[in-house]
Amino acid sequence: MYFxxxxxxxxxxDGSRQALNMAIELVKQHPETxxxxxxxxxxxxxxxxxxxxxxxxxxRTNGYLLEGIQIPPLPVYHDGSTATTHARVKHSVxxxxxxxxxxxxxxxxxxxxxxIEGSPADSICEYAAVENADLIIVGNSGKGGxxxxxxxxxxxxIAKNAPCPVLIAKDKENPLMP
Numbered sequence: 304m305y306f307x308x309x310x311x312x313x314x315x316x317d318g319s320r321q322a323l324n325m326a327i328e329l330v331k332q333h334p335e336t337x338x339x340x341x342x343x344x345x346x347x348x349x350x351x352x353x354x355x356x357x358x359x360x361x362x363r364t365n366g367y368l369l370e371g372i373q374i375p376p377l378p379v380y381h382d383g384s385t386a387t388t389h390a391r392v393k394h395s396v397x398x399x400x401x402x403x404x405x406x407x408x409x410x411x412x413x414x415x416x417x418x419i420e421g422s423p424a425d426s427i428c429e430y431a432a433v434e435n436a437d438l439i440i441v442g443n444s445g446k447g448g449x450x451x452x453x454x455x456x457x458x459x460x461i462a463k464n465a466p467c468p469v470l471i472a473k474d475k476e477n478p479l480m481p
Contacts, residue, residue: 306437318442321472343423424460432466
């Protein structure tokens with residue numbers, strides 16, 4: 304079987320690396336296949352300090368009294384944690400694609416990297432439809448039990464809603480994991 308375009312949902316997890324390796328094996332058999340690697344960016348707001356320096360809370364400009372002693376105000380320091388939130392997300396995407404490129408490096412594969420937004424299952428299905436993909440390969444999320452029962456697995460949602468066939472890469476260490 305020959306595929307013109309293969310979409311791989313990649314997030315640098317073990318499952319997605321397994322999916323990428325499966326895609327590589329398929330593309331090696333048909334080098335004219337175009338490989339599309341998509342990382343889904345789910346927007347979450349996280350204000351976490353990036354540097355090791357601690358921010359100092361602002362105090363009154365006239366100081367304050369501590370056990371009857373006048374304490375001068377402390378200087379106000381900013382570590383820029385909120386200003387670097389976007390840079391941190393971009394860096395994460397860069398690291399993910401860098402790691403994928405390292406896996407692909409030994410092979411001469413026609414590859415395109417894209418960052419897409421939204422819920423992973425919906426976004427990968429929409430991306431595959433827009434790109435007119437012949438196959439989607441995703442890793443097994445590793446969710447099980449109650450978590451899977453309540454929120455479902457991303458790979459199951461993709462398989463159910465995809466515009467083309469879906470190959471789900473199972474974890475090699477636990478091939479029976481649902």
